[in-house]
Amino acid sequence: MLTNVQKARLLHNLLRQEIPGxxxxxxxxxxxxxxxxxxxxxxxxxxxxxVDFWFELAADIQRTMAKYPKDLYKSSGVFAGQLFDGYTAIxxxxxxxxxxxxxRNTDPKFKSAVELLFA
Numbered sequence: 001m002l003t004n005v006q007k008a009r010l011l012h013n014l015l016r017q018e019i020p021g022x023x024x025x026x027x028x029x030x031x032x033x034x035x036x037x038x039x040x041x042x043x044x045x046x047x048x049x050x051v052d053f054w055f056e057l058a059a060d061i062q063r064t065m066a067k068y069p070k071d072l073y074k075s076s077g078v079f080a081g082q083l084f085d086g087y088t089a090i091x092x093x094x095x096x097x098x099x100x101x102x103x104r105n106t107d108p109k110f111k112s113a114v115e116l117l118f119a
Contacts (some may be wrong), residue, residue, distance in 0.1 A: 004089040007117040008080035010096065011096075011110075018110040019073050025099045027065055031034075033058040052067040064088070093118045 002010070012019055019108040034042060039060060044051040064072075064082045071078040097119050098109040 002117070004084040004093065004118075005080045008084035008089075008092070010077045011113055011117060012076035012079045014071075015107060015110045015113060016076075018105055019079065021104060021106065022096065022099050023065070023072055026061065027106050029095050029098065030058040030065075030091075032109045034062070045065045051108055053087075054091070057088060060088055061091055 034055065037051075039052070041051050042052075047054075061083065068082055070080055073079070073081065083089070096114045098115045099105060105111050105114075
C-alpha cells in the first residue's frame with residue numbers, strides 16, 4: 001500500500017500539467033478557510049478533529065506554498081513531501097478531491113487518478 005507521499009508523487013509525475021491548477025485551487029481554499037473562520041466554525045459539526053486544527057493546517061499549507069512556490073510545481077518530491085506528509089495530507093487530499101469534484105481539472109485522467117489514489 002502506498003503512503004500519501006508516494007501517491008502524491010505518482011500523481012505529480014503522471015499528470016504534471018494539472019499541478020499548477022491544483023496549486024491555485026489549494027491557495028484559494030486556504031485563503032477561504034482562513035478568512036471565513038466564523039462561518040466555518042459555526043458549520044463545523046461531527047468532524048474527526050477540531051476546527052482550530054483545520055485552520056492550523058490551512059496556515060501550514062500557506063507557509064509551505066510561500067516557501068516553495070516554484071518547487072511545488074517543478075519537483076514531485078517537494079510537492080509530495082511538503083503537502084502530503086503527516087497531518088498536512090488531510091487538508092491537501094481534501095483539496096484534491098474538492099478540486100476534481102468541482103470540475104476544476106482540465107484532464108479527465110486527473111479526476112480518475114485522484115479518485116483511485118485519494119478518495
